[in-house]
Amino acid sequence: MSMTRLNHLVLFAAMLLVSTVFQIARDMKLSPRAVGEAAVTAIILTVLIALLSRYLGRKKGR
Numbered sequence: 001m002s003m004t005r006l007n008h009l010v011l012f013a014a015m016l017l018v019s020t021v022f023q024i025a026r027d028m029k030l031s032p033r034a035v036g037e038a039a040v041t042a043i044i045l046t047v048l049i050a051l052l053s054r055y056l057g058r059k060k061g062r
Contacts, residue, residue, distance in 0.1 A: 006053065014046035 021042040025035040 006057070007050075010046065010050040010053070013049075014043065017046055018042045 018039050021038045022035060025038040030038070
């Protein structure tokens with residue numbers, strides 16, 4: 001899988017994850033601050049997953 005395709009896949013996963021977390025937090029009637037914190041946490045987790053997948057992809061290519 002090319003890096004461009006991987007980047008698009010990670011971006012799509014990030015949008016889906018943030019949207020889902022945001023919707024669940026709103027449905028639970030959490031405070032706006034808690035909803036924002038949940039969304040930021042989802043973004044951070046997605047970035048960490050993307051970095052890990054890149055690292056493992058480069059390691060596998062060696």
